[in-house]
Amino acid sequence: MVRCGCVLFRKYGNFIDNVRVFTKGGSGGMGYPRLGGEGGKGGDVWVVAEKNMTLKQLKDKYPQKRFVAGGGANSRVSALKGSKGKDCEIPAPIGISVTDENGKIIGELNKEKDRILVAEGGLGGKLLTNFLPLKGQKRIIHLDLKLIADVGLVGFPNAGKSSLLSQVSHAKPVIADYAFTTVKPELGKIMYSDFKQISVADLPGLIEGAHMNKGMGHKFLKHIERTKQLLFVVDISGFQLSPQTQYRTAFETVILLTKELELYEEELQTKPALLAVNKMDLPDAQDRFHELMNQLQNPKDFLHLFDKNRIPKKTMEFQHVIPISAITGKGIEELKNYIRKSLDEQANQENDAYLKKQLLNLRISNTASYSEPPSNHVISIS
Numbered sequence: 001m002v003r004c005g006c007v008l009f010r011k012y013g014n015f016i017d018n019v020r021v022f023t024k025g026g027s028g029g030m031g032y033p034r035l036g037g038e039g040g041k042g043g044d045v046w047v048v049a050e051k052n053m054t055l056k057q058l059k060d061k062y063p064q065k066r067f068v069a070g071g072g073a074n075s076r077v078s079a080l081k082g083s084k085g086k087d088c089e090i091p092a093p094i095g096i097s098v099t100d101e102n103g104k105i106i107g108e109l110n111k112e113k114d115r116i117l118v119a120e121g122g123l124g125g126k127l128l129t130n131f132l133p134l135k136g137q138k139r140i141i142h143l144d145l146k147l148i149a150d151v152g153l154v155g156f157p158n159a160g161k162s163s164l165l166s167q168v169s170h171a172k173p174v175i176a177d178y179a180f181t182t183v184k185p186e187l188g189k190i191m192y193s194d195f196k197q198i199s200v201a202d203l204p205g206l207i208e209g210a211h212m213n214k215g216m217g218h219k220f221l222k223h224i225e226r227t228k229q230l231l232f233v234v235d236i237s238g239f240q241l242s243p244q245t246q247y248r249t250a251f252e253t254v255i256l257l258t259k260e261l262e263l264y265e266e267e268l269q270t271k272p273a274l275l276a277v278n279k280m281d282l283p284d285a286q287d288r289f290h291e292l293m294n295q296l297q298n299p300k301d302f303l304h305l306f307d308k309n310r311i312p313k314k315t316m317e318f319q320h321v322i323p324i325s326a327i328t329g330k331g332i333e334e335l336k337n338y339i340r341k342s343l344d345e346q347a348n349q350e351n352d353a354y355l356k357k358q359l360l361n362l363r364i365s366n367t368a369s370y371s372e373p374p375s376n377h378v379i380s381i382s
């Protein structure tokens with residue numbers, strides 16, 4: 001058995017699982033002191049869960065990441081009670097938690113059309129406010145995709161995902177219960193000798209055609225988003241769903257899995273991924289493994305063997321490929337170490353990027369300190 005994992009590539013993805021946005025409720029409208037008229041309330045800002053929305057789409061659609069609701073109408077002789085300002089809606093994916101700048105949870109979106117009020121509009125001018133309107137609430141919020149686990153297992157049936165999960169987690173995996181999902185992922189925890197823990201989710205039911213909602217299709221694929229990294233698991237002897245379906249080699253399995261991810265959501269492919277090649281205890285496994293490595297390192301030489309519509313635009317870039325046997329336990333320790341290393345490296349990279357951004361923000365705020373011009377007509381409440 002090959003002892004060490006082979007490094008193919010070393011690149012961390014840029015899957016977006018959190019977004020920071022600026023929100024501001026609309027200002028109230030002016031009151032009408034002489035006639036006792038009341039200005040309209042400013043519009044509110046809401047975060048609303050929408051099907052098929054992703055944080056990346058949100059970022060692409062609103063690069064400024066500013067959401068400001070409309071102002072309330074002033075009170076006039078013809079309309080003493082001013083109308084309410086227009087609300088502003090931030091479209092977000094399902095399965096999001098919304099927090100404020102201090103990390104305090106404002107709310108969660110667990111199903112389609114769930115909505116959370118994040119910044120309230122100011123009151124219109126009225127007797128109580130001396131007919132002066134109030135400003136809307138200003139708030140910076142974070143939208144975070146709720147994670148189910150650090151690592152998600154990706155593989156066709158019988159690859160050995162369940163066996164692997166019990167082997168690495170030393171305990172019977174538990175079935176997790178999440179409000180935002182009907183597919184219950186099996187969760188296991190890898191324990192390290194220094195008490196570090198890494199959670200692994202097995203989301204069963206991925207088959208060819210899952211992107212078209214075959215098998216558990218979308219329900220399954222949706223949850224691959226909710227892990228920091230992917231662990232592909234393939235059977236070195238290949239895969240055949242049933243006697244009626246085509247036999248696939250391990251390499252073909254990797255390509256087909258990649259294509260399923262791509263067809264569902266291309267961004268999934270940017271997640272850091274490892275490849276565990278299972279059942280290395282079987283006869284001929286060693287030869288097949290060398291063949292597989294050759295194919296993975298030169299995919300272009302082998303892709304012409306596939307149907308055109310099965311070839312992914314981009315092949316998966318695995319951080320490591322690790323031969324294992326979930327039955328004998330061979331390679332499992334190496335796999336655990338690579339999983340940990342990969343997650344640590346990703347965390348370091350994210351941390352570096354975060355610090356760089358903070359530094360940049362600091363520089364910008366030092367060079368151009370900006371304050372809003374004072375207004376005679378608007379007062380603030382704290």
Ligand SMILES: Nc1nc2c(ncn2[C@@H]2O[C@H](COP(=O)(O)OP(=O)(O)O)[C@@H](O)[C@H]2O)c(=O)[nH]1
Nearest residue numbers: 157158159160161162163278279280325326327
């Ligand atoms: N020879 C061998 N069989 C394995 C290994 N891992 C799993 N299996 C067998 O493969 C079959 C499918 O395993 P399972 O863990 O249920 O796969 P899953 O469908 O991906 O969860 C079972 O019969 C396992 O005993 C392995 O490393 N070597």
Ligand SMILES: [Mg+2]
Nearest residue numbers: 161162163204
């Ligand atoms: Mg299973």
